[in-house]
Amino acid sequence: MGANQNALIQQKTGMKYFGYLVALMAVLFGAEYFVLKYTFPEYLFPLIISIPLLFILIGFFSIRFVYTKPNVSVTKLLGVKTLKFLISLIVILVYVILIKEQSVSFLFSFLYYFLTYLVFETWIVYAINKKQCTKKDEQQ
16 A cells, blocks of 8 residues: 555545534534523523634644544644643633633533543544554554
């Protein structure tokens, strides 16, 4: 198998996982919006759509530039997780300090998406590493 074919397979794998991420975030957003709008409208805040969009953006860059690359080191994986955590803290601080509208609702919504994304991200790393280990075993 040539280098170009491996790159194409990795790109398709990345797009598959990105599609899963977008679908997951859409379902989570729909469920959250429905629950907040019809049962707790006082907790609905204007920037609710920004949270899943942030995680889709983070997920795109993580999948595209790190997770689908062969032989990714543990240091790089931990670096991506740390960067995601720092970006999340910065977003939370900016919202709470500057916008202040429905801060508690924003924090709970952010935590909802953050934990879900954390599980999803772990699943991606596990699935990709399992696939790469299987390929290595087949080649030996």
